[in-house]
Amino acid sequence: MNTLEWRSEFLRLEGAYSPATMKSYYSDVDIFAAWCAEEGRNVLPATADTVSAFLEAQALGRSMSTVQRRLYSIRKAHRLMRLPDPTLDEEVLLALRRVRRAKNARPKQALALTRDVLDRILRTQPETPVGLRNAALLSLGYELLTRRSELAALRLEDVTWREDGTLRVLIPRSKADQFGQGRLAFTSVSTRERVDAWLSCRGAHISWLFCPIYAGKPIARPLGTSTIRDIVKSSAKAAGYDATFVRDLSGHSMRVGAAQDLLTAGHDTAAIMRAGGWKSVAVLSRYLEAAEHNVWN
Incomplete structure (x- = not known):
């Protein structure tokens, strides 16, 4: 053949x-x-x-x-x-x-970008178009528990501004949702404020929620998934994290970190699965196994 x-x-x-x-x-x-x-x-x-x-x-x-x-x-x-x-x-x-x-080695999990790491990174973002975009992207990616492909694919039409000052976001397609039924996810007020700041700087003429910036100007096309990974790494480096920590971060780190934070905050498995769109408890458990969560404390 x-x-x-x-x-x-x-x-x-x-x-x-x-x-x-x-x-x-x-x-x-x-x-x-x-x-x-x-x-x-x-x-x-x-x-x-x-x-x-x-x-x-x-x-x-x-x-x-x-x-x-x-x-x-x-x-x-x-x-x-x-x-x-x-x-x-x-x-x-x-x-x-x-x-x-x-191959008895355990599958390698992306290093978790937890809330404390995210807050430190957000504090170092400059008040520039790139800084405003990166702050909104990191904050939104963490709270929506998105894969980087899902974050790159978001458009303005997927976002709803709610009366309580938060955002509702339709994630239309994911690795586990090949037929595009989508899932709904929600943000905090502070993440909405970061998204608003980015859109005010960028303007509403681009349908993609996040886009490249060249010479200080937004370009009407979506960010590549590799760019999102690079933003995570470069932002952590700028925040003063060491080279080993930065090396082990990936575009998946926001999803891993948010899942672990939800566990340590006391949320049950059903709530975490809904927040991140997981269909399998077994898959979710791999995200949570490295969480600093002592059930006896």
């Missing part, structure tokens, strides 16, 4: 999956195909022995989540081509278990 054939079949998935998922599918199957070519093995259909050997080869220097994702991509390719699926063969499942047992 040549590359052109499986790629044409993957076109059927366009629109049904997110661009990030589609990118992973293409990349993973390309990597599998290149490995098979080097090993002199057939790509599609693959045998259980081929898939098992590939998984064990991929385990070297890669995370368990990457290895497992590549298995899913191989599975999707076989199913799209209506070929016998080798990925559920017992030999493959045993190979996956061997890889998992060999």
Whole structure:
């Protein structure tokens, strides 16, 4: 089966999956195909022995989540081509278990950007267009418990100014909400004030809530997700945090920190899951396990 054939079949998935998922599918199957070519093995259909050997080869220097994702991509390719699926063969499942047992390190969690860190960062933001934008972005991202892709995708139409001085924000699509039903989240009065200050500086002529700034002027396009990560890191550095702390921060740190703060503030699991849009208690528990929360205190 040549590359052109499986790629044409993957076109059927366009629109049904997110661009990030589609990118992973293409990349993973390309990597599998290149490995098979080097090993002199057939790509599609693959045998259980081929898939098992590939998984064990991929385990070297890669995370368990990457290895497992590549298995899913191989599975999707076989199913799209209506070929016998080798990925559920017992030999493959045993190979996956061997890889998992060999990788006994715990999944790395993004460093939490907790309330105390956020407040210190906010105090150092300058009264400039960049500073006002960054203060609003960090404060909103923390209180909405957003992923950086969700924060980048927000538009003015998603925000409602409430009579009590807070904001209600519709997060229209997320990693766990591929059909775009959205979730509602709310802010404090202080975060609304930061958003208002940013919009007063920026103007209302741009539909994206957050946008790039060049030479002091806002540009009518959304921020990239990598820019949000860089804002988190550069803001922490400017606030005086050391290089190791800054290195371990990511665009996900606001979501992790807010979840941990909600736990230590006494909110129950249902409230935290609703605030952050979690569907699974197991997933939420990974966010909370590093929280400084002593139930005996």
